[in-house]
Amino acid sequence: MQKKSFAIIGLGRFGLSVAKTLYDSGYEVVGIDSDPELIQDYAEQLTHTVQADATDELALKDLGIRNFDVVVVAIGQDIQASILTTLMLKELGVRYIVVKAQNERHGKVLYKIGADKVVFPERDMGVRVAHNLISPNILDFIELAQDYSIMEIMAPSFTEGKTLIELNFRARFGVNVMAIKSGNRVNVAPGGEDRIQKGDILVVIGHNDDIKKLEQAS
Ligand code: ATP
DSSP states (O other): OOOOEEEEEOOSHHHHHHHHHHHHTTOEEEEEESOHHHHHHTTTTSSEEEEOOTTOHHHHHHTTGGGSSEEEEOOOSOHHHHHHHHHHHHHTTOSOEEEEOSSHHHHHHHHHTTOSEEEOHHHHHHHHHHHHHHHHHHSOEEEEETTEEEEEEEOOGGGTTOBHHHHOHHHHHSOEEEEEEETTEEESSOOTTOBOOTTOEEEEEEEHHHHHHHHHOO
8 A cells, every 4th residue: 555645834843743654664755845945854854844834725626735645734823824825725625734822712713724634732731731731630539569550541532522441541552441530420430331421530550561551542
């Protein structure tokens, strides 16, 4: 099977990080930016780099942009350019468009005009950092033996709306869920059919590394 191809528009910190990670994972990645210096700087680090203004429809067409499996729009500051580019990519028939949004409103507009996925890296990273900072305070921690503990963790987003059977923590992460806290309620004997909700706290038992993996999974 042929590997997916990606075009990344905007080689700022975010775009470049996406582009390099994909390229280092063995994918075809074309980086597009209006800044000729960036194009030169990263020419060797991606499959190909192209200098172009992404709001120029002809330039996008010439690039054969619709032939890429995924196009990521990582233009941050210039919201108008980001929206215009997304609109044109949609009109040109790009199959899957991912766009970085500056704020919720920007994100709303992007979904309205047909973005398949909108990401908020700064907002999401802020939430992550905050959770990490408060974890030691809000989570109870009982050391059972060296490397084994009972810990309280925020239910990771991928667990939301799923039952314990569906999540299969034991097989996937090697940990057991002992209790689920939902607000003031605590389910101390959760069964397989019990469903995890957004904002729940899980009390899990297992190897510290496995619990960490679960906490960091998304
Ligand atoms: P980051 O936080 O990822 O560093 P940012 O959110 O501050 O970036 P910008 O620096 O505004 O975003 O834009 C990212 C990149 O997109 C820049 O390198 C810029 O040259 C490029 N860019 C902006 N507008 C266009 C455009 N119309 N066509 C092509 N590239 C563009």
